[in-house]
Every structure is written in structure tokens, then in C-alpha cells.
Amino acid sequence: MPQDETTATEQRHRHREPPYQPRPEQMKLWPEISGNDINGLGDRDARRPRVIFWRRPSESITHGQVQEFFWSTARNPPVVDAAWERRLQTLALPMPDVAPRKTERTPGEWAELVKKAALDGEADDVGICAYKEEWTYDDRPVPKLKWAIVFAVSHDYDTLKKAPHETTYAEVIDQYTRSARVSKHVTTWIRNQGWEAEAKTGPLAEDILMIPTAIAAGLGELGKHGSMIHRKFGANFRLSVTLTDLPLVPDQPGVFGANLFCESCQVCVNECPPDAIFPTRQWVRGEPKWYVDFDRCLPYFIENQTCGICLAACPWSRPGVAQNLARKMARRLKKVAGETEAG
């Protein structure tokens, strides 16, 4: 249950006024509907997610004029343009058709081999889960492939912590590109064994949500800043996914205390310039969870061409810190579990 049973609207009113105000020329392009309503903030009933941003063409989304404002006001310095060019080249790399003959192995053997293929390539971590329909945008068909293999690649922390800055922007695009190379590499590897596989890459929203998929695959826990916290990289990473019908064995969701830690930490809440991060869990599409106010975060992101201040400020993101925090939180988790059992 959420810690606070007041409604989202009451919480917004109680929350302090944002010190940052977006420019009127951007705000006049915003639609009447709140992005938080599209995301299902305050909804007690479960439903599939609705696409809201980062989808081409802009005419296909409610916030299309805002997206066009972002693209048209981009003052990309050469370092960012070069990063986008590397990304386009990676996405254009061809992948083979599925080989006509299937190689047969046990699910356990395949899981081991597929993880080795990812880690021998450029992945920094990999996990597996059964794909769930509820992670698919409601305007797209649910993928037929049963398994999701999720890859994490870490950022250079010193570059991330300059956010918002052009080198951070370039670093983010470059890590999306690296994660795309991982996904395409593993997808190619699986197709060569005779099994179906599809690569899913960011940052544009295509058909699936990556964060809940990554959490189910054991890569981390949801943080108050709305991103996942990885047990080693904190929020300092990007994701990609390969969906496949290769028989696999799922990993278990990994609970190491990040979600619990967020209950007594306010670092990202205090660091966010537009005051977009809710301090307590909110109901979102039938689930109580940490949530970031879309209508406050996005204007700041757009006017700065990027953000990620919350990701860099998160204590779990500082190199070497996450593993120590996870050790400390293991003791707290044990205590909480003991108290729950005692009654």
C-alpha cells in the first residue's frame, strides 16, 4: 500500500511550489490533457500503458507539438550530432533471418549460453523473465515471443553527473547505442540457432516498457526517481531487450533494499529543479509505486535538451557505493522480515 493514502491531487497541492517555471512559448503547445492522466496517476485499476512521448511521428501522440518543439529547438553541438549519427549507423546494421534448422538444448543450457553471449559482447549485466502483456503499450499488438532477455550497460558516472550538459546528452545516446549493439548481437546469435528473436532498443518508445521488464528479470528495483536502481550501477545505466521463443529459465526479481531505502531518502526529490518527484508512492494503473510528475519533468527536460540530475544524484549511482548500500540494506531487510513474521 502507498505510505500516504491522500489523493495525488492533494499531494500536489501540499508539495512546495516549483522554483522552476517553463517558458510560455513551450507551454502554449501543451495539450489540455495532463500527461499524468495518460500515465494513469491515481488510477486504482490496472490497464496497459498508453504512449505519451518519444514516438514518431509526432502527429501520433497527444504531446506531439511539444515533441516537435523539442526537435526544432535542438541546438545540438557536434558532440551530440556525432552520437546520434553513431546510433543511426548501429540501428541500420542488418540482422540475419532465422536459420532454417533449430538447434535443440535444455532451457538451462540456453539461458547460460545466451547470458554468456551478452556478457562476452558489450553487456554489463543481463537477466531473463517471461514477457508480460501488461508491459505493452495499448496501441500496439502484444508480442508473441514468450521470453525477454534484458541487458544493462552502465554510464560513465563522471559524465552523467554533469547533467544537464551536452557531454551527458552524448553519453546517454552512446550508451543507448551500446545497448542496441548488445541486443542486436544476441538477437543475431539466437536467430543463427534457428529460433525467433527481436531486438528492442531505446530511447524512442516503440511497443514495450523496459523498466518493469528489467525489474522482473532481476536487474534491480524501482527507485523514487522513477528509474530502476541496479544493485551495482545504481541508476547509472541504459537498457535494451531481446524477445525470443528460445526456451529459457527465468531469473527471480532481485530485492536488495533499494525500494526500502527510498522510503527514508529524499536526495532526488530535493535535487530535481522542477520539483517533479513525488515523495511518497502513488497509485499508477492499479499499482502503488514511485512516480515522477510528467507535466513538471518534461518541460525542464525539453528546455535543457536533456536532464538526469536525479539519476546522477542518487546515492546508489556513485561508483562503489551501491554494493555497500546493498550490504547494509540486507540487514534492514532481514529485520523488517523478522518484524513482519513476529507479527
Ligand code: SF4
Ligand atoms: S529528469 Fe530532471 S526534471 Fe525529470 S525528475 Fe529527474 S531531475 Fe527532475
Ligand code: SF4
Ligand atoms: S536519490 Fe534516494 S530517494 Fe531518490 S531514488 Fe535514489 S535512493 Fe531513492
